[in-house]
Amino acid sequence: MERENKYEAVIGLETHVELSTVTKMFCGCRLSFGEEKNKFTCPVCLGHPGSLPVTNWKAVEYAIKIALALNCKVNKYTIFHRKNYFYPDMAKNYQISQYDIPLSSSGYLDVDMGNYTRRVGITRVHMEEDTGKLVHTGVTGRISESKATIVDYNRSGTPLIEIVTEPDIRSPEEAREYLIALRNLILFLDVSDCSMEEGSMRCDANVSVREKNSSKIGTKTEIKNLNSFKFLQKGLEYEIKRQIKVVESGDKVIQQTRHYDSKTGTTKAMRSKEEAQDYRYFPEPDLVPICLEDETIETIRKTIPELPLAKARRFKERYGLSAEDSRFLANNMEIADYFEECCRYYDNPKNIANWIMGDFSALLNKEKIAIKESKITPCNMCKMLEMVDKGKISSRMAKSVFEEMFTTGKGPEKIITERGLEQVSDESILESIIDEVIKENPGPVEQFREGKEKAMSFLIGQVMAKTKGKANPQLANKIIRKKIV
Numbered sequence: 001m002e003r004e005n006k007y008e009a010v011i012g013l014e015t016h017v018e019l020s021t022v023t024k025m026f027c028g029c030r031l032s033f034g035e036e037k038n039k040f041t042c043p044v045c046l047g048h049p050g051s052l053p054v055t056n057w058k059a060v061e062y063a064i065k066i067a068l069a070l071n072c073k074v075n076k077y078t079i080f081h082r083k084n085y086f087y088p089d090m091a092k093n094y095q096i097s098q099y100d101i102p103l104s105s106s107g108y109l110d111v112d113m114g115n116y117t118r119r120v121g122i123t124r125v126h127m128e129e130d131t132g133k134l135v136h137t138g139v140t141g142r143i144s145e146s147k148a149t150i151v152d153y154n155r156s157g158t159p160l161i162e163i164v165t166e167p168d169i170r171s172p173e174e175a176r177e178y179l180i181a182l183r184n185l186i187l188f189l190d191v192s193d194c195s196m197e198e199g200s201m202r203c204d205a206n207v208s209v210r211e212k213n214s215s216k217i218g219t220k221t222e223i224k225n226l227n228s229f230k231f232l233q234k235g236l237e238y239e240i241k242r243q244i245k246v247v248e249s250g251d252k253v254i255q256q257t258r259h260y261d262s263k264t265g266t267t268k269a270m271r272s273k274e275e276a277q278d279y280r281y282f283p284e285p286d287l288v289p290i291c292l293e294d295e296t297i298e299t300i301r302k303t304i305p306e307l308p309l310a311k312a313r314r315f316k317e318r319y320g321l322s323a324e325d326s327r328f329l330a331n332n333m334e335i336a337d338y339f340e341e342c343c344r345y346y347d348n349p350k351n352i353a354n355w356i357m358g359d360f361s362a363l364l365n366k367e368k369i370a371i372k373e374s375k376i377t378p379c380n381m382c383k384m385l386e387m388v389d390k391g392k393i394s395s396r397m398a399k400s401v402f403e404e405m406f407t408t409g410k411g412p413e414k415i416i417t418e419r420g421l422e423q424v425s426d427e428s429i430l431e432s433i434i435d436e437v438i439k440e441n442p443g444p445v446e447q448f449r450e451g452k453e454k455a456m457s458f459l460i461g462q463v464m465a466k467t468k469g470k471a472n473p474q475l476a477n478k479i480i481r482k483k484i485v
């Protein structure tokens with residue numbers, strides 16, 4: 001630990017996000033996932049010589065939306081470049097990407113770390129196209145256990161956005177939180193489904209180490225295959241330790257690309273890093289430059305909704321919630337909207353928040369569904385909370401009523417009547433039951449008079465037993481006290 005405290009990590013992330021447009025970046029083929037292989041292809045995305053690409057304006061619009069949400073400066077003149085390299089998943093032998101005149105640059109994303117905020121500079125947000133996908137035949141799908149590899153070009157030409165950060169990230173936790181915040185933000189913009197599992201959001205991590213407070217920057221390695229938030233954090237943790245060992249032993253870190261192996265939690269050298277000049281970038285001659293009017297950019301800016309950080313701040317102020325609760329609710333647009341709709345029906349935001357974050361989230365997670373898909377309407381949820389407040393049902397019963405609402409979509413009144421659950425809050429009924437309990441339990445009554453508070457729980461328990469759990473416990477408590485003190 002001593003040794004590791006001497007150093008700090010310097011991290012920069014490169015994230016690729018597939019846009020959820022209807023068609024591909026430079027042709028009219030539909031985007032698809034998990035469908036029959038090579039079904040959605042044409043001469044353009046198969047790279048046939050002589051075919052001509054045409055830019056998908058919707059993709060440009062989505063890219064601008066992301067750039068603006070990341071506080072970037074959008075360049076009014078931007079062009080595409082060819083990035084030349086050979087790989088079987090890329091039919092043209094070059095990828096249409098952007099180089100020295102990207103769509104946008106110089107932004108930032110503020111990442112809430114709980115007790116501090118890390119501002120991560122965004123170097124650039126640019127547009128490119130995705131490659132096809134290599135499918136290794138055989139049961140395991142692993143290259144080493146496969147006899148042949150086929151290429152599926154359905155993904156070829158999918159609009160892709162690359163988001164590059166400055167080396168501003170200082171720990172694996174910050175890297176993870178950055179990526180979570182970036183994903184939430186893009187989901188709010190409704191321009192990608194950002195699934196790390198399905199590969200529509202992918203992240204490579206660049207990392208180096210240096211002595212704390214040093215102004216020099218060390219040699220970096222780039223880690224690939226980090227396809228979950230957890231792997232991103234774990235991969236970086238391992239790599240930072242490895243680099244510190246190298247430096248401590250007097251060696252030099254070699255600039256290279258390393259592959260993260262989630263089975264062993266380690267990184268292995270893949271290849272030495274290629275340099276930009278290896279790609280022989282040159283302007284794409286088949287595409288016209290994109291020229292943007294201020295007005296166009298402003299129109300797109302207006303389509304950006306309130307973003308997670310701003311929403312969390314507003315929730316905290318307007319509803320008096322804690323910072324943590326506000327963040328939880330504001331990080332997901334559907335949950336945030338659900339919460340606010342409830343607040344229109346029922347005036348106890350804290351109570352609503354507690355139910356959403358507690359029982360409701362647990363049920364949603366168990367069923368693996370989104371709040372929008374749940375059968376509980378905000379209105380029914382609020383009716384139930386009011387019934388608890390008014391003493392019609394106990395908070396314990398509320399839990400099971402809520403579960404039934406969740407599975408059946410019935411309103412709370414209906415469930416309570418059907419199950420005969422209505423809490424007994426009628427004083428005259430409770431009084432006669434309590435009279436019986438007092439008569440039958442002289443010992444505990446005496447103990448309570450002598451100051452044993454525990455005896456009260458026993459007496460309330462008896463009242464509960466007689467009413468099959470339907471007595472309002474606070475009221476029972478009050479009546480018993482009145483009668484025996």
Ligand code: ADP
Pocket residue numbers: 010011012013014164165166167168206207208217218219220273276
């Ligand atoms: P390359 O030319 O290797 O692609 P770039 O300068 O384009 O490198 O940077 C790629 C990513 O690596 C960026 O996110 C950047 O912030 C990060 N990065 C650059 N240098 C370092 C370094 N020494 N340590 C950690 N991250 C770095």
Ligand code: ZN
Pocket residue numbers: 024027028029040041042043044045046157
């Ligand atoms: Zn096509």
Ligand code: MG
Pocket residue numbers: none
């Ligand atoms: Mg680079």
